[in-house]
Amino acid sequence: DQQVKQNSPSLSVQEGRISILNCDYTNSMFDYFLWYKKYPAEGPTFLISISSIKDKNEDGRFTVFLNKSAKHLSLHIVPSQPGDSAVYFCAALEYGNKLVFGAGTILRVKS
Amino acid sequence: ETGVTQSPTHLIKTRGQQVTLRCSSQSGHNTVSWYQQALGQGPQFIFQYYREEENGRGNFPPRFSGLQFPNYSSELNVNALELDDSALYLCASSLPEMGGDNTEAFFGQGTRLTVV
Numbered sequence: 107d108q109q110v111k112q113n114s115p116s117l118s119v120q121e122g123r124i125s126i127l128n129c130d131y132t133n134s135m136f137d138y139f140l141w142y143k144k145y146p147a148e149g150p151t152f153l154i155s156i157s158s159i160k161d162k163n164e165d166g167r168f169t170v171f172l173n174k175s176a177k178h179l180s181l182h183i184v185p186s187q188p189g190d191s192a193v194y195f196c197a198a199l200e201y202g203n204k205l206v207f208g209a210g211t212i213l214r215v216k217s
Numbered sequence: 218e219t220g221v222t223q224s225p226t227h228l229i230k231t232r233g234q235q236v237t238l239r240c241s242s243q244s245g246h247n248t249v250s251w252y253q254q255a256l257g258q259g260p261q262f263i264f265q266y267y268r269e270e271e272n273g274r275g276n277f278p279p280r281f282s283g284l285q286f287p288n289y290s291s292e293l294n295v296n297a298l299e300l301d302d303s304a305l306y307l308c309a310s311s312l313p314e315m316g317g318d319n320t321e322a323f324f325g326q327g328t329r330l331t332v333v
Contacts (some may be wrong), residue, residue, distance in 0.1 A: 110259075138316040142324075149221070149307055149324030150260070157316070195259050202273040203248065203315050205322060207259030 111113060112208035118160045121217045125183040127197030128209050129208055132177065136198040140205070141181050144193045153194075154181070186215045221310050225324035230298050230332050238293040239326045240308030248272070249291040249321065251283060252307040262305055266291055267313055295330075303332045 111130045119125045129139075137158035142150035156163040156170045156179065163170050169182045183190055196208040222241045230236050238313040242249050248267045254258035262275035266285035282298040289310070295302055304330075 112259075130289065140321060149223075149309075149326045150319040152323065155321060189275050197259075201314065203250070203255065203265060204252075204262045204273055205252075205260070205309075206262070206277070207252075209257065211257045 107132075108208075109126070109136075109198055110206050110208040112194075112196055112211050114211050115209070116212040116214070116217060118214045119186045121188055121215055122185045125186045125190065125213055125215065126183075127181040127183075127194050127196075127211050127213065129179045129181075130177060131179075131198055133198070133200075133206075134177065135208075136200065138177055138199040139170070139172065140197045140199065141168075142195045142197060142207075143190075145193065157202055183213075186213075188215050188217045189216045221262065221323050221325035223306075223308050223328050224329060228331070230330065232298055232300060232332055235294065235296045236298060238295075238306050238308075238330070240291045240293070240310075240325055242289045242291070242308075242310030243323050246310035246312060246323070248313050249285055249310045250309045250311070251287065251291070251293045252328070253277070253313045254305040254307060255301075256304070261272050263293070285311065291307050300318060300330045300332050303330060305329050307333060 140155040141153040144150045193210045197205045250265040251263040254260040264274040269285045284292045305327045308325045311322040
């Protein structure tokens with residue numbers, strides 16, 4: 107039973123435009139969420155996080171939005187750059203310091 | 218500040234064999250978690266070690282076991298390998314409590330295990 111779902115396996119965006127990656131979760135006890143980016147042959151690298159007490163967190167070109175009532179979060183990348191092409195994982199922090207990951211979305215930014 | 222390093226990077230084993238994967242945690246981090254990432258899926262939590270003790274376990278059978286050493290490095294051992302154990306194994310180091318500024322988990326590059 108997947109508690110964190112990323113329903114779009116892939117997304118293709120033109121350079122300079124906005125990339126929006128979506129994530130849904132089912133466990134209402136989750137109160138901290140993270141986005142990781144993964145390039146081939148590398149481990150996931152932390153991108154941005156958000157606590158459930160907030161509905162938005164920004165870090166440069168990256169913004170994460172959280173809608174608790176809908177159990178939905180999204181990652182916005184503006185403007186998208188070719189170097190952003192990677193797999194993006196949404197993760198929720200479960201009790202006991204365990205990360206619960208979605209299946210990932212492959213982002214391709216075309217130049 | 219040293220990052221998380223894993224060895225080996227690639228490994229091929231035969232079904233029924235045993236394997237040991239190794240991980241050195243990031244400087245200052247005393248908690249190590251192991252994840253299995255099968256093809257096309259997100260990482261799945263195997264277990265976590267803190268102060269050399271197992272501190273949480275995911276839905277993996279007992280033939281998956283681990284160790285943590287006094288220097289916080291860790292090993293993942295898998296006995297009686299099965300074809301479905303073929304995956305990328307990721308090690309992550311962190312502080313004991315995540316969920317705040319600068320407390321995220323840092324991952325190694327992973328070990329690609331192929332069971333034939």
